[in-house]
Amino acid sequence: MSLNTLAAGEDELLPADYVNRLLNGENALCVYRDLRGMTQAALAEKAGVNRVTVAEIETGRKQGSVATLRALANALGVSLDDLAD
Template identity: 45%
Template sequence: MGRIQRIEIEGKAYVLLSEEDYEDLIDGLEASAVLAEIAAGQEVWPLDIVEARANGENPVRVFRTYRKMTVSDLAMAAGISQPYLSEIESGKKTGSVDVLKRIAVALNVDLDDIVV
């Protein structure tokens, strides 16, 4: 960290630091907040999940595979037919909001995680 100056303007104390030091400070605070969320039990995704999503793979299939569920397992848990789930995973159908919510619950993910 570079030089920090303490200054007073109109009777109020301020700290002056470089923009680079300020950005480092903010990055550290954000990293601490993320680590606190992880320590509190928030799930984080492994790199292969992040890469699969970034490469445009179907999120329902990605998370189903990650959760080690078969198409039949997930369809049953979500209360939909296996062919319908297969069509959602292949992109032939998008699925209603209700169905996507049930899939998200069955996969234990947020709805935002599976909406393409």
Template identity: 45%
Template sequence: MSKSTIQYIQCASGERLVVVPEAHYRRLVDALEDRLDVEAAREIMARIKDGTEEVIPAEFVNRLLGGENTVKVWREFREMTVDELAEKAGIGVSDLSAIETGECDGSFGSIKKIAGALKITVDDLA
């Protein structure tokens, strides 16, 4: 971009403004957005590396999006049996089985215990 396409405007307050062609402005905005995307990706990768962020394979995400029982999908993602999760959550195997099959929704207390045992939030089971 040549200097002849840039204009400067002096405001009464003394502030100096720069006027550039719209195409140049759009390139600047695109470059800034790209930089912000790269920074966000680096932050996510750092959280994955330090264990504060978790990657969930598409297979499990698709099952959740497909309406499969969230407790069952998360249990299988964590590679736990029904018995193992029930024990870790401190609830009965039959109660957990009923939640997974949809026979009952489970009490908030049970769902909270299951979420804790699966190391997820209650919202992840909603």
């Protein structure tokens, strides 16, 4: 990350409490969804997936297909790598 990519909006800084949640092993989808202030239903609608799918991925019951994770990442404005465990 550089100041240029930050200024261009290509990178973002995460508040420490969200970073700590990620470092403590909380599901990345849940953390980024919360960071964006979205409900599961709002994220599901924006990504074009079922809300139950979002819930199952967040709780670890399902991993989600690459296509589903890509749609969720796009809806959250993060990379697919950001959602990967």
